[in-house]
Amino acid sequence: MMTMSQSATIGAEAHAAPKSKARNLSLDRVRTFLTLVVLLHHAVIPYTHFGHTDPASWIGFDVVVLATDSFFMAMFFFLSGLFTWPGIARKAPQVFLRDRLLRLGLPFAIAALTVIPLAYYAIALQQNTELTFAAFWWKTVTVGPWPSGPIWFVWVLLAFDLTASLLYRVSTHLVDPVNRVSVRGFEQPAVFWLLLVVVTAIVYVPALVYFGANRWFDFGPFSVQASRILLYFAYFFIGVSVGAANFDRGVLSAAGQLPRSRWLWVIATLIPYCLMWGMIYIKRGILGNPDVLPHWYQAIYGTFFVLFSAAILLAILAFFLHSKSPGPNLLDRMQADAYGMFLVHYPIALWIQYALFDYGLPAIVKAAIGFVLTVILSWGLTAALRKIPGASHVL
Template sequence: MLRKAGESDQATTMTGRIVAFDRARTFITLLVVIHHSAVNFTHFGNGDRMRWLGFDLVVLFNDSFFMAFMFLISGLFVHDSLTRHGAGGYLRRRAWRLGIPLLVSIFVLIPIAYYASFLRYHLPGTTDFNYFHYWGRMITTGPWPSGQSWFLWVLLVLDVIAAAIWMTAPKILGAFGRLIGALRSRPTMAFAAFVVVSVVSYLPMHLWFGDGAWFEPGHYPFPIQTSRILLYPAYFFTGIGIGVVSLRVGILAEDGEVAKRWTAWLSFAVLFFGLILLLVFAHHHWIENFASPALWWRAAYGTVFAIFSAAMSFTVPATSLRLSRSSLWLLDAMQPSAYGIFLFHYMFIIWMQYFVYDPAWPAGVKAAIVFAVTLGGSWLLTVLLRKIPLVARTI
């Protein structure tokens, strides 16, 4: 029986975390590390001179869904946390878990990371190599890159909005959750509805701004990809709606119809990623004006992109749910450190890209070294820092 909106998810809080969702979140963290390890060796980028087309496909695959899915899965536990802690308690907890890491990231971790890029493009004798001079210039005049921390500030803003809705109109979240919960036994309709949400929230912004534009307030490290300003909130609040009904018996229940049809969602994802590749091929070979493709192409690409994102957002949790009783040792071992790996990996990524830049090694060798050192280094650093009780409460 479905619990009523507003009741606490006792099954989740009494019997522990839901393994499938922990694994899904950890899997996306792993993809983030793979993505950033590979992007410097793609043909579309302007990084290392050694490149491989396969990395372009990896980056395209990830970028077409994984951050939107991160917002979706982040929203799953919002309603239950608001119910248990109230808006004030919820925001205090989010400030601790997101606000403090955000400040540490933009003032400490990201400057350390990008000092490698500073050294790469400012040869000896051409500038002041003093780190503190470089840090001061970054903070006061910019550019001040954000690295992975853009996700933290956007998620924190969405959390504040969710808490405000909870305080002023809590019935809205309850009604939305019940609407989603009613689709538990109608997975095809649920998928179709989510496809509509995905397309409507993404396509207009994609057509207006394109995918390359970023909204950046001055030189401050709070950017967001302009075409996805509506997509990320749409996924986040969909996640909140899913979480209104117990995650153990709602639309993403382990024995639910969505989980049982994981092969269908995977098939849709493969199909629409294939269409993305076809449209990219057309863009490179059949479109005369490469810099400004025709409206039909941009509309087709935006639509296919949004549907693929929706399909992967069904595939990942459904597959995780079906494999919840299987042994996935890497994801299970990474899980306690996943947040720390996400926070720290950028330092290792950029410095390793700096160290492997000059050797004429194949792109695959360079990317493998970058990935191995990044994952191992950020994982080890997280494990060591989590031995400090105060840090363990945060990451």
């Protein structure tokens, strides 16, 4: 239990103009690891029950995709929020806006006009081998549909950053309650996990019941999953609050209890994950895989979803915080290029899948080829692009 003086000290530190934080090696590695998870996710989707677009499939990839889809984008938003509050404090509003537009807005616009049409052209060719890229591109940007693929994350993060900037101008005290829970998480990470679960259940479960899992809001290339937009903002703002102050004395401290209890968090992750599979069995085997799921089903599944998402976030962070490897390892070498790899990998992944489609190879072989080549080619392309003058400020 914190004393009143401790609470006051925490509040004062949260509102002081934060100094620029040094790079955190563990968090850098987590971001790069998650980028590789994104590439893996897109490499195996065609060979799953969910996204079965290839004759080959393997149930093991369903195990992977259920896990990745249930946490990695929320975790990206959490990590993206960690250094947002200090960044806003250090910069004038117009400077912060300029930097975010350069880092997020410009890459999104370029990728929406180039990377995404190139990616989906590989899918369109499977239906019409005579279709030219010029005709497909023109129809995409003028008539639609204009899917955003994975880059939807970029414009949504830009919107969240701008929202955080406005909230900072309203009151710097908004982050205090979660920041105090983060400090308690130094010794009691379960308290922080409970906060994550309660907040995300409140914003996600009703939205899932109302919208279902497949509804997306979209306008041109601007799209986001309807049931998850508030979930993502909750993770982002909780990340903002954790990073606002007392970072080295909070739940993400390498000296805290979280890394010491990492195996307990693995168990806490596996339990709701198995329960999610139980609900999938009920949907497919008992309910007959209906087009519209009952509200009770969505509510129960959504509860297991938020339990899993919060637990795996802490489990992954616990292992990376515990690691004492000084580096540089593969993740360290890839770190500077990770954002660019996220932006450019999608057409590479889809065109490799298109090239492998007619080959009678096992799903595991196709996915392994796709993943390895996607990593190598997207990394090489990003490294080359970053050599263009000024590109490193964007990528």
